[in-house]
Amino acid sequence: MAKATFRIWRGERGRGAFCEYDTEVAPGMVVLDAVHQIQAEQAGDLAVRWNCKAGRCGSCSAEINGMPKLMCMTRLNALALDRPVTIEPMKAFPHVKDLVTDLAWNYAVKRRIPPFQPRKPDAPDGTWRIAQADVDRVQEFRKCIECYLCQDVCHVLREHHLHEQFMGPRFLVYTAALEMHPLDVDDRLAPLKKEFGVGLCNITKCCTKVCPESIAITDNAIIPLKERVVDRFFDPLTKLFRIFGHSET
Amino acid sequence: MSEYIPHEHDVLVIGAGGAGLRAAVEASAAGVKVAVITKSLLGKAHTVMAEGGVAAALGNVDDRDNWRVHFADTMRGGQYVNNWRMAELHAREAPARVRELEAWGALFDRTGDGRILQRNFGGHRYPRLAHVGDRTGLEMIRTLQDHGIHLGLDVFMEHTILRLLKDGDRIAGAFGYDRERGRFHLFRAKAVVLATGGIGRAYKITSNSWEYTGDGHALAYHAGASLMDMEFVQFHPTGMIWPPSVRGILVTEGVRGEGGVLRNRLGERFLFHDIPPLYVNQTAASEEEGWRYTQGDKNAKRPPELLTRDHVARCIRREVREGRGSPHGGVFLDIAWIKEKLPNAAEHIRKKLPSMYHQFKQLADIDITAEPMEVGPTTHYMMGGVRVDADSQMSDVPGLFAAGECAAGLHGANRLGGNSLSDLLVFGQRAGEYAARFARECPLPGVDAREVEAAERRALAPFGRSSSENPYSVQHRSQEVMQELVGIVRTEREMVEALERLRELHAAAERAGVDGNREYNNGWHTALDLDNLLAVSEMVARAALERKESRGAHFREDYPSKDEQCGKWNLVVRKGAGGEMEFTRVPIPPLRDELAAILREMQ
Ligand SMILES: Cc1cc2nc3c(=O)[nH]c(=O)nc-3n(C[C@H](O)[C@H](O)[C@H](O)COP(=O)(O)OP(=O)(O)OC[C@H]3O[C@@H](n4cnc5c(N)ncnc54)[C@H](O)[C@@H]3O)c2cc1C
Ligand code: SF4
Ligand code: SF4
Ligand code: FES
Numbered sequence: 001m002a003k004a005t006f007r008i009w010r011g012e013r014g015r016g017a018f019c020e021y022d023t024e025v026a027p028g029m030v031v032l033d034a035v036h037q038i039q040a041e042q043a044g045d046l047a048v049r050w051n052c053k054a055g056r057c058g059s060c061s062a063e064i065n066g067m068p069k070l071m072c073m074t075r076l077n078a079l080a081l082d083r084p085v086t087i088e089p090m091k092a093f094p095h096v097k098d099l100v101t102d103l104a105w106n107y108a109v110k111r112r113i114p115p116f117q118p119r120k121p122d123a124p125d126g127t128w129r130i131a132q133a134d135v136d137r138v139q140e141f142r143k144c145i146e147c148y149l150c151q152d153v154c155h156v157l158r159e160h161h162l163h164e165q166f167m168g169p170r171f172l173v174y175t176a177a178l179e180m181h182p183l184d185v186d187d188r189l190a191p192l193k194k195e196f197g198v199g200l201c202n203i204t205k206c207c208t209k210v211c212p213e214s215i216a217i218t219d220n221a222i223i224p225l226k227e228r229v230v231d232r233f234f235d236p237l238t239k240l241f242r243i244f245g246h247s248e249t
Numbered sequence: 250m251s252e253y254i255p256h257e258h259d260v261l262v263i264g265a266g267g268a269g270l271r272a273a274v275e276a277s278a279a280g281v282k283v284a285v286i287t288k289s290l291l292g293k294a295h296t297v298m299a300e301g302g303v304a305a306a307l308g309n310v311d312d313r314d315n316w317r318v319h320f321a322d323t324m325r326g327g328q329y330v331n332n333w334r335m336a337e338l339h340a341r342e343a344p345a346r347v348r349e350l351e352a353w354g355a356l357f358d359r360t361g362d363g364r365i366l367q368r369n370f371g372g373h374r375y376p377r378l379a380h381v382g383d384r385t386g387l388e389m390i391r392t393l394q395d396h397g398i399h400l401g402l403d404v405f406m407e408h409t410i411l412r413l414l415k416d417g418d419r420i421a422g423a424f425g426y427d428r429e430r431g432r433f434h435l436f437r438a439k440a441v442v443l444a445t446g447g448i449g450r451a452y453k454i455t456s457n458s459w460e461y462t463g464d465g466h467a468l469a470y471h472a473g474a475s476l477m478d479m480e481f482v483q484f485h486p487t488g489m490i491w492p493p494s495v496r497g498i499l500v501t502e503g504v505r506g507e508g509g510v511l512r513n514r515l516g517e518r519f520l521f522h523d524i525p526p527l528y529v530n531q532t533a534a535s536e537e538e539g540w541r542y543t544q545g546d547k548n549a550k551r552p553p554e555l556l557t558r559d560h561v562a563r564c565i566r567r568e569v570r571e572g573r574g575s576p577h578g579g580v581f582l583d584i585a586w587i588k589e590k591l592p593n594a595a596e597h598i599r600k601k602l603p604s605m606y607h608q609f610k611q612l613a614d615i616d617i618t619a620e621p622m623e624v625g626p627t628t629h630y631m632m633g634g635v636r637v638d639a640d641s642q643m644s645d646v647p648g649l650f651a652a653g654e655c656a657a658g659l660h661g662a663n664r665l666g667g668n669s670l671s672d673l674l675v676f677g678q679r680a681g682e683y684a685a686r687f688a689r690e691c692p693l694p695g696v697d698a699r700e701v702e703a704a705e706r707r708a709l710a711p712f713g714r715s716s717s718e719n720p721y722s723v724q725h726r727s728q729e730v731m732q733e734l735v736g737i738v739r740t741e742r743e744m745v746e747a748l749e750r751l752r753e754l755h756a757a758a759e760r761a762g763v764d765g766n767r768e769y770n771n772g773w774h775t776a777l778d779l780d781n782l783l784a785v786s787e788m789v790a791r792a793a794l795e796r797k798e799s800r801g802a803h804f805r806e807d808y809p810s811k812d813e814q815c816g817k818w819n820l821v822v823r824k825g826a827g828g829e830m831e832f833t834r835v836p837i838p839p840l841r842d843e844l845a846a847i848l849r850e851m852q
Contacts, residue, residue, distance in 0.1 A: 012768060028495060030494060045764055045773070052297070052298050052458055054499075056384070057292075096768075098769070107406075130359055139356065142356065
């Protein structure tokens with residue numbers, strides 16, 4: 001059986017170094033299999049997150065040869081095995097140990113987003129009627145597995161560390177899903193502009209490129225949100241309309 | 250001297266899958282202080298992986314459906330050893346629980362007139378599974394999680410409970426550690442809800458994640474609660490089998506619900522050759538009729554691919570054993586063939602089964618819209634678990650509740666697809682409600698410092714024995730034992746051997762050592778999970794030895810038929826006075842007249 005070399009970042013809270021491990025590789029293996037094998041045979045205390053091993057839970061995010069990916073969905077045959085495969089933790093979040101990072105910030109951001117608020121049930125049976133087409137529009141966003149790879153590559157977070165001012169692509173997708181939810185009646189445009197910093201995104205589309213769920217983050221979520229914010233806050237005509245609209249209700 | 254971080258709550262929910270989150274939401278709504286504990290991050294529990302759908306007799310697609318039919322289907326699927334009161338509550342309450350999710354933001358696929366769409370699944374007479382493509386579990390867990398985070402729950406992510414604590418007979422809390430730092434935590438609580446899921450990691454080939462080491466089962470057992478039905482482990486007929494590294498990953502039954510068929514190497518629809526007597530009246534007579542059923546023809550009967558999982562899994566095993574399997578030791582599951590029937594079949598498949606399409610494309614280089622998949626059985630679900638009161642979900646330890654996969658009763662000898670997600674909602678809600686009620690009525694119990702100290706010492710022991718047994722290796726060996734000797738087809742000789750090997754592994758686990766420190770040390774975590782894994786493995790093997798018949802998911806080669814006498818009891822296990830596993834046959838109480846009448850009527 002063939003062997004391959006893996007350079008895995010080992011260390012705690014940002015300090016550490018790459019360690020090289022040789023391990024046997026078999027057909028069909030994914031990076032996570034190799035990491036598990038190394039863990040079981042050579043490095044028992046290696047820290048790594050995973051759950052489903054099928055690209056569904058979004059736990060096993062890492063940077064493989066510099067590319068943000070799910071370890072469980074990255075086949076070894078898609079990598080050049082004649083040189084070492086580098087595996088590092090995500091860089092946009094505080095490091096914990098080895099391949100594990102501290103994702104608490106993401107959970108805190110989500111809690112700040114005004115939650116789903118449905119309109120009153122309006123079907124005779126006390127529920128709602130919703131057209132499939134309206135569901136389709138947001139289902140793309142709801143596929144998100146919260147792997148945070150998009151957050152990891154977004155330069156606003158990764159390079160400029162604007163975690164306080166910017167919610168990041170994952171939560172722009174989340175907010176878009178709420179805003180376009182066929183039953184939702186809340187309005188999140190003001191916080192989007194202020195606390196959540198939608199304007200800080202300059203549409204580089206790096207997030208879209210890494211999304212394992214192929215969500216068109218920039219085109220389908222961020223740009224429409226930006227347009228709504230612009231329409232509301234910057235377009236003088238709409239502003240007028242709103243003032244009149246308001247005074248009538 | 251113990252060193253731990255103390256916490257106090259009214260209700261402690263262990264597990265943040267569908268059952269745990271639903272329980273926490275309910276308890277919190279009742280106004281008590283609630284904590285949720287999970288081994289992983291929030292939103293990553295097993296529930297996220299559920300694909301096919303959630304069963305509820307909404308009657309949106311076929312208005313002949315109602316709770317009575319769902320009840321009868323569940324009992325038939327469970328071969329009548331279910332807790333019938335649970336089956337009744339489940340069937341009655343599932344529709345309301347599903348609609349409630351919609352009010353919290355879940356978006357299910359729709360019917361033409363804008364109601365929740367429902368799909369066919371094995372053992373369900375009518376299209377009954379509300380779904381979102383093939384990622385229903387994600388929709389469900391995200392909805393509950395996002396609803397829950399605004400209710401003031403204390404969420405402890407990546408914390409693992411090692412021990413339940415008691416004050417006399419009643420529950421007093423739980424003791425555990427956080428994965429990140431390896432610090433100990435003492436959670437005092439008036440009521441505890443176990444929602445820890447299943448035991449799939451006891452086997453080598455499984456659709457389950459690392460978390461499924463049977464923790465809740467073992468925690469409850471050591472706390473003196475009774476467990477039930479431990480012999481009933483569900484093997485899902487269709488897991489991936491090739492390449493080797495993906496072996497066990499689930500291929501949803503939804504593929505068959507959408508018209509996918511199973512064929513052997515000779516191209517035969519082998520399931521037509523063997524239809525169990527309980528289902529003859531409900532099964533299609535021809536391939537043509539089966540197809541019409543999947544396309545919504547109300548006069549057609551189900552194709553045999555949608556028979557219950559236990560049966561389909563055994564038929565696949567038989568085809569392989571008798572030399573009619575696929576090249577890698579499974580059979581073919583073909584959805585691509587529907588192009589003979591439908592225009593735009595490829596697009597239809599990608600739309601209806603997007604995750605399956607990607608899973609095969611990415612992991613196996615197979616385009617399921619063009620070629621068949623190779624599939625074989627994989628360990629999937631635990632019917633057995635904590636024995637609970639049907640209405641309140643309380644175990645026989647006062648204050649200890651259980652819901653979801655770690656509780657027993659609803660599914661009997663075999664669970665129907667889709668009945669788990671609904672189980673989580675219905676009984677998660679009930680457990681939350683009754684746990685809150687229990688907590689409101691009693692003071693905070695005391696904890697026994699010695700108990701805590703003992704748990705702490707035991708947890709740290711692996712550090713003192715570095716470089717003896719490798720915990721990963723003990724785990725792998727134990728998984729092999731269960732896979733080989735206590736799998737889909739069982740015999741006394743093999744199970745006796747399994748018990749012997751498990752005993753040796755117990756000793757090996759006592760020697761398992763770890764390197765490194767306490768910070769996020771996966772080796773240590775694996776060593777700590779071994780106790781639970783071995784305890785549940787032993788329980789499964791002993792229970793399976795004890796049931797000398799074949800019923801549902803439990804198949805004995807040495808007792809291949811069903812024995813009516815054995816259908817009159819459930820096997821209950823608890824920890825005996827001397828620490829041994831004590832099994833008793835507990836008679837199943839007679840059905841209420843109304844329910845008995847339903848079963849007669851629907852035969
Ligand atoms: C691939 C797959 C597909 C499926 N598809 C379907 C389907 O379509 N329909 C259906 O009805 N069912 C389906 N099932 C079954 C269903 O998903 C599970 O039975 C169900 O999700 C279990 O939910 P739960 O809430 O009981 O536990 P889980 O969702 O597994 O949650 C368990 C929780 O307990 C925590 N936990 C465990 N041990 C400890 C401990 N010691 N300390 C602290 N926390 C702990 C875990 O971290 C986790 O948060 C599927 C299962 C799989 C594997
Ligand atoms: S498109 Fe916007 S959100 Fe996405 S990576 Fe670029 S700046 Fe970040
Ligand atoms: S949007 Fe895509 S990349 Fe971002 S968290 Fe969700 S699934 Fe991951
Ligand atoms: S382990 Fe779940 S996405 Fe990789």
